[in-house]
Amino acid sequence: MMILSPLEWMFYLAALLAVVASVKVITGKNSVHSLLYLVVSLLAVAVCFYLMGAPFAAGLEVIVYAGAILVLFVFAIMMFGLGQDETLHAPKIASMRIWLGPCCIALVLLVQLLYVIDSSALQEKLTSNIIDAKQVGTLLYGPYLLAVEIASFLLLAGLIAGYHFAKPDGQYEHLNIQQSTNEKGEL
Amino acid sequence: MTIAMLANLLPILLVAFGIVLTLLLIAWQRSQKLILAFTLLVFISALVASISLPVHLNESVQVTPLLKVDGYGNFAFMLVLIASIAVSVLSSTWLNSAAEVHDEYFVLIQLVALGAGILVLSSHFAALFLGFELLSIALVGLAGYGRNCQYSVETSFKYLILSASASSFMLLGIAFIYSQVGSLSFAPAHVNAGYGLFYQAGMLLFLGGVAFKLSLAPFHFWTPDVYQGAPTPVTLLLATVSKVAMFIVLLKYWFSQIEVMSAHHSGEGIQSIISLLAITSMLAGNALALKQQNIKRLLAYSSIAHMGYLLIVLLIISPQSIALAWQSTLFYLSAYVLATISIFSALILTSTKQNSTSMQVIDWHGLFWHRPSLAVLIIIAVLSLAGIPLTMGFIGKFYVLNVAVQAQQWWLIASLVVGSGIGLFYYLTIIFTLFNSEQQGSYEQGLNLPVLKGIHQVSVIGLILLGVFWGVFPDTLSQLFAIQ
Numbered sequence: 001m002m003i004l005s006p007l008e009w010m011f012y013l014a015a016l017l018a019v020v021a022s023v024k025v026i027t028g029k030n031s032v033h034s035l036l037y038l039v040v041s042l043l044a045v046a047v048c049f050y051l052m053g054a055p056f057a058a059g060l061e062v063i064v065y066a067g068a069i070l071v072l073f074v075f076a077i078m079m080f081g082l083g084q085d086e087t088l089h090a091p092k093i094a095s096m097r098i099w100l101g102p103c104c105i106a107l108v109l110l111v112q113l114l115y116v117i118d119s120s121a122l123q124e125k126l127t128s129n130i131i132d133a134k135q136v137g138t139l140l141y142g143p144y145l146l147a148v149e150i151a152s153f154l155l156l157a158g159l160i161a162g163y164h165f166a167k168p169d170g171q172y173e174h175l176n177i178q179q180s181t182n183e184k185g186e187l
Numbered sequence: 188m189t190i191a192m193l194a195n196l197l198p199i200l201l202v203a204f205g206i207v208l209t210l211l212l213i214a215w216q217r218s219q220k221l222i223l224a225f226t227l228l229v230f231i232s233a234l235v236a237s238i239s240l241p242v243h244l245n246e247s248v249q250v251t252p253l254l255k256v257d258g259y260g261n262f263a264f265m266l267v268l269i270a271s272i273a274v275s276v277l278s279s280t281w282l283n284s285a286a287e288v289h290d291e292y293f294v295l296i297q298l299v300a301l302g303a304g305i306l307v308l309s310s311h312f313a314a315l316f317l318g319f320e321l322l323s324i325a326l327v328g329l330a331g332y333g334r335n336c337q338y339s340v341e342t343s344f345k346y347l348i349l350s351a352s353a354s355s356f357m358l359l360g361i362a363f364i365y366s367q368v369g370s371l372s373f374a375p376a377h378v379n380a381g382y383g384l385f386y387q388a389g390m391l392l393f394l395g396g397v398a399f400k401l402s403l404a405p406f407h408f409w410t411p412d413v414y415q416g417a418p419t420p421v422t423l424l425l426a427t428v429s430k431v432a433m434f435i436v437l438l439k440y441w442f443s444q445i446e447v448m449s450a451h452h453s454g455e456g457i458q459s460i461i462s463l464l465a466i467t468s469m470l471a472g473n474a475l476a477l478k479q480q481n482i483k484r485l486l487a488y489s490s491i492a493h494m495g496y497l498l499i500v501l502l503i504i505s506p507q508s509i510a511l512a513w514q515s516t517l518f519y520l521s522a523y524v525l526a527t528i529s530i531f532s533a534l535i536l537t538s539t540k541q542n543s544t545s546m547q548v549i550d551w552h553g554l555f556w557h558r559p560s561l562a563v564l565i566i567i568a569v570l571s572l573a574g575i576p577l578t579m580g581f582i583g584k585f586y587v588l589n590v591a592v593q594a595q596q597w598w599l600i601a602s603l604v605v606g607s608g609i610g611l612f613y614y615l616t617i618i619f620t621l622f623n624s625e626q627q628g629s630y631e632q633g634l635n636l637p638v639l640k641g642i643h644q645v646s647v648i649g650l651i652l653l654g655v656f657w658g659v660f661p662d663t664l665s666q667l668f669a670i671q
Contacts, residue, residue, distance in 0.1 A: 143252050150305055150317040153203065157298045157321055160291045161328025165343075 007122055010112055011051045017105050018044035024101065033098055035074055040102045040109075042066045047109050051116065053126045056133055195248045195256040198237035198264055199304045205229030206297045213290045219282065226275050226293040230300065234268045237261050252372060255310035259513050262668050263307040263435040266524050270427035271300040273528045276646070277535050278420040292332060298325040299424060303432035310443075312361045312371040315436055319357070319400070322429055323350040329424065330417040342416030349399065349409045357396025363389025373443040382447075390457050393440075394464075400433040401494045402487075404467035411475075414487035419538065422483060423531040426490050427524045434497060438516060441501050442509050461501050462599055468495025469606035476613050482534060482546045485613065486527075489572060492606055493523055496584065499591045499599050508593055515586035517668050518661070522571055522579035525657070529568035529650045533561050536643055548617055553624040558639070560647050562621045567654040573614035574607055578658040582665075 004012070021041035028034035042065045049058035116122050140148055193200065205226075212225055240261055247257035275296055282289045302321030309315045327350070331343025361371070367386040368375050395406065402410040414422050448457075472492030479485040497519055500512040537554065538546050555562035571580035584607070591600050639647070657664050 144313065146251050146253050147313050147317060149203070150314070150321065153206065153298060153301060154317060154321045154324060156206070157295065157302075157325040157328065160294055160298075161324060164291050164295075164328055165331065165334065 006119075007051060007116075007125060010116060010122075011048060014044050014047040014051060014109065014112060017108060018048065021102070021105055031077055032074065035070060035077070036099065036102045039066050039070050040105045042070070043106060044109055047113060050113070051126070053129060054131060055126075056131055056136060192248070192250040195240065196250055196254065198233045198240065198261075198268075199254075199301065199308065201233040201236055202229060202297060202301045202304060205233070206294060206301065209290075209294050209297060213294075217288045217290060219279075219288050219290070222290050222293050223275060223279050226297060227272060229297060230268050230272045230275065233300075234265060234272070237265050237268065249310070250308075253311045253314040254305070254308045256308055258668065259517065260307045260435065260439070262517055263431055263520070264304050266431050266520060267300055267303040267307065267428050270424070270431070270524055270528060271296060273532070274420045274424045274428075277423065277532060278418075280535060280643075281418055281420055289332075292329070295325045295328045295332075296424065299329065299428055303428045306432040307435045309436055310373045310439065312365070312373075315440070316354070316358065316361065318432070318436075319354060319396075322432060323354065323400075326350075326421075326425060326429060329421045330413060332421060333418050336418070338412075338416035342413050345409050345416075346413050353396045353399035353406070356392050356399075360389045360392025360394075360396065363392065365389075373440050387456055390444075391460065394437075394457070394460070397433055397437045398464060401430055401437075401498075402491050403464045403494055403498065404471045404491065405464070407468070407471070407491045410491060411484040411487040414490075415481060415483045419483070419531060419535050422486075423527065426486065426527050426531070430490070430494065431520050431524060434494070434516070434520065438501070438513070442512070445503070445506050445509065458502055461498060462596060465495045465498035465502075465599055466602045468492060468498065469602045470495075470609075473606045473609040473613075477609065479613070480547045480549065482548055482551075485548065486530065489610070489613075490527075492610060493572070495606070496587055496603055497523075499587050499596065499603065502596050502599065503590060503594050508590065511593070512590055514665065514668055515583070515590050518579075518586050518665050519583035521664060522583040522657075525650070525654060526568040526571040526580060529564050529654060530572070532647065532650065533565045533568070536561060536639060536647070548620055551617070551620055553621070555621045556624050560644065560651070561639075564647050564651050564654075565621060566618055567651055567658075569614045569617050571654060571658065573611055579654065579661065579664075581658070582661040 018041050021037045021044060024037040025034045025041060028037065042061060046058040046061035046066070049055075049061060116126070205228075209222065209225060209229070212222060240256070247255050249255050275293065278289075278292065278296070282292065299322055302318050302323075302325060305314055305318030306322065309318055323346075327343050327347045330346045331339045333339050363385045365371055367382045367389070399406040399409075414425065417425065469492050472488050472490070472495060476485050476488035476492070479488060497516065500516050500519075503509065503512050534546060537551065537558070551562075551565070554565070567578065571578035574580045574584040584603075588600065588603065591603070
């Protein structure tokens with residue numbers, strides 16, 4: 001049987017936490033609680049990246065997903081009055097149990113991170129081959145320039161499709177009027 | 188990047204530039220006729236650029252690590268552009284019914300064409316995945332485009348969720364393959380001996396993602412619903428552009444792996460899975476279409492069977508027959524695209540605005556006596572799909588059979604024959620319906636048919652002539668991509 005090194009132990013623990021948190025995301029009934037687990041799941045994935053010696057990817061994971069996108073997500077859910085769906089399945093008493101789970105997982109992740117940062121042997125392993133932002137940048141704007149361009153078109157496609165679905169119905173008549181005046185103008 | 192590289196990418200760049208200009212055009216003037224004309228201009232100029240591209244079949248130009256322009260991909264891109272032109276022209280009749288300016292519709296069609304173009308030229312998993320996602324996202328927007336129509340939300344949700352899960356499977360597969368090969372390129376520089384279990388698992392997951400898009404048999408459940416619920420021109424887009432692009436990219440990846448596989452016999456498991464997929468698609472597609480009355484659902488099942496037939500070309504055993512396999516694929520796809528465009532044009536031109544999702548075969552009852560040109564178009568398209576001699580579909584099937592005989596895949600040949608036999612039944616039913624004039628009420632139905640405009644009449648006759656011409660003289664088409 002293979003004996004795992006401490007680093008591998010840490011990695012598999014973080015990966016397990018990510019899986020557990022992800023399962024909790026899809027089994028939860030309340031979407032805000034699920035989102036809480038989703039944040040934790042992404043943090044666990046970020047720790048995984050860090051333990052594989054990719055601190056840049058880990059940082060991006062935290063900043064972009066856990067930081068920006070999910071905050072936006074929570075914000076949107078709170079804003080758009082999905083309240084009735086939420087309160088229907090919400091537990092009667094807002095007990096500590098709701099935030100206890102995500103909190104525990106996050107705490108374990110924090111302990112892991114502190115342990116790895118504290119241990120000099122592990123640090124030596126992790127910092128031997130770091131890919132920094134500059135290297136990523138030169139690759140993105142060198143051989144993979146076309147990928148960046150295609151990705152921008154992908155975002156455009158998502159934007160236009162999203163706009164089309166979210167467009168309020170009332171706009172139909174408004175546009176109709178505008179169109180008829182336009183056609184008159186052309187004539 | 189050098190100027191020569193850019194020149195080889197010109198067709199793709201024209202479409203991309205066209206999208207940006209279309210956005211500017213929308214900001215300047217919102218008029219549906221103008222934007223349709225501009226979209227057609229973009230597609231036609233890209234088509235001209237790709238016809239005049241100085242790339243021969245057996246040579247290829249690597250443009251950055253991501254894309255590789257070769258003759259096969261270029262021809263496939265022409266097919267994509269022709270199908271996109273047909274979709275844009277046909278959409279104009281459908282879109283007139285609503286009161287809105289449909290400018291985002293045409294932008295989305297151009298984005299689909301761009302995604303397909305990236306797919307057919309890709310030689311790197313990053314380009315493959317980005318092109319795949321671009322195609323899917325734009326198609327999701329299009330599939331649910333008529334937001335007030337029946338089934339539209341269901342259609343786009345089904346397509347969105349299933350295509351997202353397919354792409355996540357594919358991504359995991361790519362990650363597995365990368366973990367073994369160490370490179371995301373289709374043809375890595377160093378090939379090690381003995382890729383293990385993860386390579387095969389990755390291959391399988393990747394194949395699953397592609398099979399979803401091609402709607403091969405165990406992954407076909409979305410197809411009839413989405414075909415039926417989407418607006419008819421979008422269904423045409425799904426049936427042609429998306430399938431051509433996915434099949435070409437699958438072939439590019441597969442043929443680059445053939446040598447690796449034949450080197451150390453790791454491909455046998457995957458090959459048997461592919462033949463299983465092909466056999467189930469051929470049989471299930473045809474069997475499910477048998478009792479189907481709704482035309483769009485029938486075409487969905489028939490497309491499952493066609494992709495099953497075409498999958499046979501993947502099963503060549505030696506790298507020597509790659510050129511023949513490419514030739515068969517391109518001819519088969521041309522026949523399939525032309526027949527599909529014909530039959531969908533007829534479907535759009537005979538359906539009234541309300542019933543496009545519920546067009547039954549019986550609605551074409553006695554069509555020959557009211558609209559002979561449309562009926563002839565349908566007959567040629569259906570015969571070509573069924574693979575009757577003197578049509579393109581027959582030659583295409585002949586090519587595929589040729590490849591299968593060379594590879595000695597007798598089970599596949601048997602199921603191809605059985606599948607085509609079952610297929611004849613429902614294809615011929617359509618033709619009999621066209622001539623049938625016994626039932627009463629057919630006369631009234633003739634009155635309900637929309638009037639054909641002059642331009643439609645011309646394009647219908649053009650499609651008929653093209654179908655007959657290439658059916659009788661297939662050499663004129665096949666020498667475009669023949670082995671020199």
